[in-house]
Amino acid sequence: MGLPLRKSKVAPPPACPFSEVLALLRGAWTANIVWHLSRDARRFGELRHDMPRISARVLSARLRELEARGLIARHALDSSPPSAEYALTELGRELLPVIGAMARVGQKLLSEWGKHPVHAPRRSGELPAYARGG
Amino acid sequence: MGLPLRKSKVAPPPACPFSEVLALLRGAWTANIVWHLSRDARRFGELRHDMPRISARVLSARLRELEARGLIARHALDSSPPSAEYALTELGRELLPVIGAMARVGQKLLSEWGKHPVHAPRRSGELPAYARGG
DNA sequence: CAGGATCCTAATCGATACTG
DNA sequence: CAGTATCGATTAGGATCCTG
Numbered sequence: 001m002g003l004p005l006r007k008s009k010v011a012p013p014p015a016c017p018f019s020e021v022l023a024l025l026r027g028a029w030t031a032n033i034v035w036h037l038s039r040d041a042r043r044f045g046e047l048r049h050d051m052p053r054i055s056a057r058v059l060s061a062r063l064r065e066l067e068a069r070g071l072i073a074r075h076a077l078d079s080s081p082p083s084a085e086y087a088l089t090e091l092g093r094e095l096l097p098v099i100g101a102m103a104r105v106g107q108k109l110l111s112e113w114g115k116h117p118v119h120a121p122r123r124s125g126e127l128p129a130y131a132r133g134g
Numbered sequence: 135m136g137l138p139l140r141k142s143k144v145a146p147p148p149a150c151p152f153s154e155v156l157a158l159l160r161g162a163w164t165a166n167i168v169w170h171l172s173r174d175a176r177r178f179g180e181l182r183h184d185m186p187r188i189s190a191r192v193l194s195a196r197l198r199e200l201e202a203r204g205l206i207a208r209h210a211l212d213s214s215p216p217s218a219e220y221a222l223t224e225l226g227r228e229l230l231p232v233i234g235a236m237a238r239v240g241q242k243l244l245s246e247w248g249k250h251p252v253h254a255p256r257r258s259g260e261l262p263a264y265a266r267g268g
Numbered sequence: 269c270a271g272g273a274t275c276c277t278a279a280t281c282g283a284t285a286c287t288g
Numbered sequence: 289c290a291g292t293a294t295c296g297a298t299t300a301g302g303a304t305c306c307t308g
Contacts, residue, residue: 003217003269006180017244018236022165024243027280031156044290055282060291068253070246081289082288094242098235102152105228109154112204112225119202161300178270189302194271215269216308 021098024069029054030062031102034088034095037072041087071095155232158203163188164196165236168222168229171206175221205229 025031029051036042036050047059063086066072071092075085159165163185170176170184181193197220200206205226209219222230 003177003211003213006176017240018165018169018233020240020243021236022159022162025156026160026162028156028160029281031152035152053282056291057283057293058281061281069243070250070253076290079289083289084291091243091246094239098232098239099152101232101235102155105232106152106154108228109158109203109225116204119204163301187302190271191273191303192301195301210270213269217269218271 021095024071024095025098027058027062029058030066031095031099033059033062033066034071034092035099037086037088037092038096038099041075041085043077043083043085045083047086066092155229158205158229159232161192161196163192164200165229165233167193167196167200168205168226169233171220171222171226172230172233175209175219177211177217177219179217181220200226 025034032051032054033047036047042050044059044063047063048054048056051059063072063074067074067086070089072086073089075087077083077085159168166185166188167181170181176184178193178197181197182188182190185193197206197208201208201220204223206220207223209221211217211219
């Protein structure tokens with residue numbers, strides 16, 4: 001018979017609701033949108049310009065999602081042609097420390113991976129595209 | 135003719151490599167794995183026990199991915215039946231501040247969403263599964 | 269127990285075309 | 289300009305079976 005399962009020594013996951021934030025930032029774009037709104041309000045087309053590879057469909061979907069959660073506010077401008085402006089709400093600004101932390105760690109990881117080459121997996125096997133050196 | 139595009143006023147995305155961290159934590163499970171390794175080393179089966187809904191296939195894939203990046207170390211234990219233990223490396227511990235920040239913000243978001251119900255989207259349209267109340 | 273192989277479903281996203 | 293609708297490609301992840 002094998003080793004007994006150990007319960008987490010000090011504390012199991014002590015009620016850690018970061019899953020919500022992960023779900024929120026899930027997808028390739030949401031965090032980038034928040035980042036690009038961190039300085040000032042931006043219009044739909046400006047955001048597309050800031051992130052040239054996002055499609056209108058996805059940008060629209062993410063913005064509606066963030067709006068539904070109260071993280072951004074949408075202001076329709078009555079100009080011609082019409083435009084809409086998006087801004088972080090106070091609640092949305094709560095996400096900025098997370099993004100800041102990710103940016104700092106990202107720096108560090110990049111510099112480490114620059115020193116040592118990223119190890120190949122032990123055996124050939126499934127690795128997602130972003131892990132295969134693209 | 136419409137409003138001119140505004141360049142980001144203060145600074146555009148001033149070189150923010152959080153995309154790497156996002157790519158790293160992409161998927162529903164990677165951050166949880168790091169979290170569960172934050173206290174002490176855990177074996178494969180213990181991690182499965184900690185996260186009952188992860189499949190062996192995905193857990194294995196994520197562990198190999200984190201190992202390939204030098205964020206966790208794998209130690210094969212010579213017991214019978216064989217087992218393997220995974221632990222965060224020093225580099226992997228750099229991720230903990232990010233996860234801590236996510237946990238804090240997650241708390242806050244949950245409490246806000248508890249006060250006001252989450253707004254429905256303005257029109258019926260695509261919302262991801264995790265946004266539809268699951 | 270650790271984990272690979274296969275099959276399959278659901279979700280994400282880009283491209284394109286179209287509307288107000 | 290600010291979106292929406294449709295389509296097809298890619299991917300994450302679960303279930304199941306199988307091996308050392």
